[in-house]
Amino acid sequence: MMWIFLLSDTFIFSCFLIAYGTVRMSTTIPWPNPSEVFALTIGGTHVPLLLIAIMTFVLITSSGTMALAVNYGYRKNKMVTFWLLLATALLGAAFVGMQAFEWTKLIVDEGVRPWGNPMGAPQFGAIFFMVTGFHGTHVSIGVLFLGIMAVKVLRGNMDTGKPGFMTGRKQDYNMVEIMGLYWHFVDLVWVFIFAVFYLW
Amino acid sequence: MSSNEGQQHPLGIYFQIWILLFALSAASYMVDYMQFQGYLRWFLIISFMMLKAGLIVAVFMHMLWERLALVYAIIVPPLLLLVFVGIGTLEGDYTFLTREIFFAGAE
Numbered sequence: 619m620m621w622i623f624l625l626s627d628t629f630i631f632s633c634f635l636i637a638y639g640t641v642r643m644s645t646t647i648p649w650p651n652p653s654e655v656f657a658l659t660i661g662g663t664h665v666p667l668l669l670i671a672i673m674t675f676v677l678i679t680s681s682g683t684m685a686l687a688v689n690y691g692y693r694k695n696k697m698v699t700f701w702l703l704l705a706t707a708l709l710g711a712a713f714v715g716m717q718a719f720e721w722t723k724l725i726v727d728e729g730v731r732p733w734g735n736p737m738g739a740p741q742f743g744a745i746f747f748m749v750t751g752f753h754g755t756h757v758s759i760g761v762l763f764l765g766i767m768a769v770k771v772l773r774g775n776m777d778t779g780k781p782g783f784m785t786g787r788k789q790d791y792n793m794v795e796i797m798g799l800y801w802h803f804v805d806l807v808w809v810f811i812f813a814v815f816y817l818w
Numbered sequence: 819m820s821s822n823e824g825q826q827h828p829l830g831i832y833f834q835i836w837i838l839l840f841a842l843s844a845a846s847y848m849v850d851y852m853q854f855q856g857y858l859r860w861f862l863i864i865s866f867m868m869l870k871a872g873l874i875v876a877v878f879m880h881m882l883w884e885r886l887a888l889v890y891a892i893i894v895p896p897l898l899l900l901v902f903v904g905i906g907t908l909e910g911d912y913t914f915l916t917r918e919i920f921f922a923g924a925e
Binding site: 621624625628629632636637639640641642643644645646653666667671674675678679681682684685686689692693795798799802803805806809810812813814816817818 | 826827829832833835836839840843846847849850851853859863864866867870871874875877878879880888891892895896899902903906907909910911912913914917918921
């Protein structure tokens, strides 16, 4: 079922990215240069795309800890699975935090709005907030469910095979794998957003 | 998922893929940092993107060890998106063209 959901989600995100491509191609006003828009100045030096690069590394790291959590889940190692899930959730939360910082910087300091911005094509804001907002929502929901899953693992629900919430089905470590599928998918979407939106 | 009940892989493979993903991300960041432009930029960005996507789906999401039926069911439908991308490109270019003509006439 998770695969079916992810397939449908693939189409949703693809529609967004194709819409972005079409909009960017059709505008006669120059598109703002993402390399400049998302640059950070640290200690007087101007580094392009730094925050986005850090966000990318954080998300990949969280994907790594998630993969390890699934592996330790199958080994029925309760505590390690719990800590790895928690680490994944914290990295995800850090990602959302950095995204909030990025949005604040764009909205407050640079005056980017969904209907216009000082740097160029007005469609930039609309597409940017839509795509990254939708992805950020996915990450936030993922963090929430990672937290729930971590608590379930810690309680030992997977070991005792206790029925889950509002279902008679017994819980087991496959749930961690399915959680992992969702989380890796969120990372996967970011790979595409990073490439076509930020690097283009 | 039902087909791979309790699948076991050595931890090493995850660390290898992890390092590979880091290297690929760093490489795609360098594309921007070095300010490569034009077709070279396109080519590098798309290659790194597809490599990363492939690694995540194949290893982290365990697609490599799934039944072939599931692999096809998941991989084939998104291929249709390429057609959609093509249509989007045509549409975008056409809109750009008409806008150029229209706005040039308006001035």
